[in-house]
Amino acid sequence: MNSIIELKNLTKKFGDKVVVDKINLAIKKGDFVTLLGPSGCGKTTTLRMIAGLDYPSEGEVLFNGSDMAGLPPHKRAVNTVFQKYALFPHLNVFENIAFGLRLKTVEVEAVDRKGVAYLKKIKLSDMLVEQAYTDRKGNEKVKTVKFKNQYKIEEYVDKKGRSKKRKVWLYDKYITDKVKRALKIVGLTDYENRDVNSLSGGQQQRVAIARAIVNEPQVLLLDEPLGALDLKMRQEMQLELKEMHRNLGITFIYVTHDQEEALTMSDSVVVMRDGKILQVGSPIDIYNEPINSYVADFIGESNILNGVMLEDYSVSFISHTFECVDKGFAPNQNVDVVIRPEDWLVSSDAEGAQITGVITSSLFRGVHYEMECLSNGYTLIIHNVDEYPIGSTVGLSVAPDDIHIMRKEKEFNSFKAVFASNNTIQICGADFECNPSSLIEGLSYDTDSEEATLDGEVISLKGREIDVRVDFDKIEIEDDENNAPLAGNIESMIYNGKSYVVSIMTDVGDVILADTEYLWDKGDRIGVKIAPKDFIAQRSENEEV
């Protein structure tokens, strides 16, 4: 087993809120691993649990195979570069970097009162070393001194050209050499005596990195270290960090919400969402083979389209059948199809192309043009180095292995509902009007008397449980939460070429997916409406038995 850090069923709860949910992850020694996800996905909490700054609610953090539970941060062989640097304002650059070095301990053999040998931790400065000296009579002798009192005699030439001798304290020299080397690694040579408050953001960041790596940790944890820097500085630091990782040869665990940063620097990317790991893989794997439409959308730009798998190696989307390389799906299974914008082959003549479309917008992006193309009623995003004028008809093709097919996480919303009265059902803690006769087979319902009759008997439906499904496009989103029975917040949106698939987090923590033409903003407070006719009864598993 060559993994240096292993997370096993790691869970963190703050009160009732589960921030990190039973994650499992093995990190290989020497890797550059990035935890990637939007804010609030639990990536920083995971990092803090590795550092020891937060303790897991459940699960384990294994370091070289042994559990670190309950081990305080100062006893762990990891060092952290904090998001806001956390440099000590009362110390200069040198002392900030030397902080950890001066606290360094070594294990020495000692004998306890009963005469049993054991390993004792002492400060490095108190370690016993041998010191050669000349006594008053001129005899050369050796005595044992603490490291901080060890010196060597150095000859030097003073200003007047005279040769002189002086003592050099070896412990001080040891610290100074290490600090200077760390400063050289981060590119801040000769900054030792600067006040940390007088440094720019980028320089402070470098000091923070130097302060961590000077301790030679086995694992360096970086919590969005470049978040506060401007774009140019950030790109420069990305390269330098990667370079440092190569030179130091230690494991880096890096937390970021910036997918580009993750793809640029990492050996391995861990995509997280809502406290769970969605996908682990190399940047190339994650980019080319996203596990679901959420990862595809989060990692880079993409066309995410609804498709139907007709048979093995054949998929239909945007009203056309394409050849693909995927198999093993049920016939006519609904799938998500992901095509990266740069994978569309564009030609000005429609002949030989798989589909045709009309260019509706074009933006110059430096290396390529980002164009939108309307085809069969779907809007597709295309990246191409050549520009095609707006309004022109183009032919589009895509290679079979550039079509990425993913199982849909959900094809419709299903709810466990309870009848609140004869004509209302409760889902997600809210009451919706429903049409009971369409939900229960053989039931007749009189709208005037509100009486329900089943098998000739008048019954009360209240309290009866039923599984219902609601299709995505039957969920109506209302601006004003007071006009709808159920309220929630927009969590994420994915454009599928024609409409947006919106994920709504209700106040009770259920997720509802809705298909809507309108663009909402993340975090918007909205109301959810469902028409009575759109509740469809679903046979629950119990009933079938």
Place this chain on the structure above:
Amino acid sequence: MKKFKTFTRKYLCLPYGIFMFVFIVMPLIILLMYAFSVKDGTGGLSFEFTFSNFASVFKSDNLAMLGRSLLIGLITTLICLVIGYPVAYLLADKKLRFGPTIVMLFMIPMWVNFLLRTLATKAMFEFIGIEMGMGTVIFGMVYNYLPFMIMPIYTTISKIDYSLVEGAADLGANALVTFRKVIFPLSVPGVLSGITMVFTPTITTFAISKLLSGSKISLIGDYIDLQVEYMNYNVAAAISLVIVLIVGISMLIVNKYDKDSSTMGGGLW
């Protein structure tokens, strides 16, 4: 006709300037004049220059009294610091839910009139049967001035970014080292502010020593009070001037240790 064309912000300083002159500069000038002039029988100002007032200040029993005042001031400040720092440190702990309540408990006695509070302390001592003396005076001083030590320290500690504590722990510091190398150095401005706010008033206070020592211990404040009572304004002014100098010098020393003087006094609410 000249128009009042430019009404700039500096005109708004005018009332304050007048106030400063009348109530701060003028009294100081009058103090100086009294201190260096011969006593006029009526208590008014005479314009006859003399150093004799200072000569009577530096009599041996007065010097002993001055020394006693400084000593009590120092002891009080030290006790306030020893008690106040841990209290402030505990209160600043954000995990402590009842912290604000304790701060209130320390502050509520401050809302009671100072004389009333001291009289109540005296009554308590008499009730318990403790003999009045040096100990009771120092107790009264500490009791009265402790909040002035706690508040500035509490404010500076609670302003320390918690990530610095985490950073220190991450670099290998245990709680004690973190305190010694990070929290304490960063709380020094609050400590200095607290020292200033306790030491300055304690060396000149008069009611506490009078009430809580049963008039046995006389401090420099009591002496000034006495001189004013005898309409001996010139000597009172001279002593006050000496104290201003002593306080000024001690503040200079304190400030020398405070690099970041902008936080001075900032701790006062």
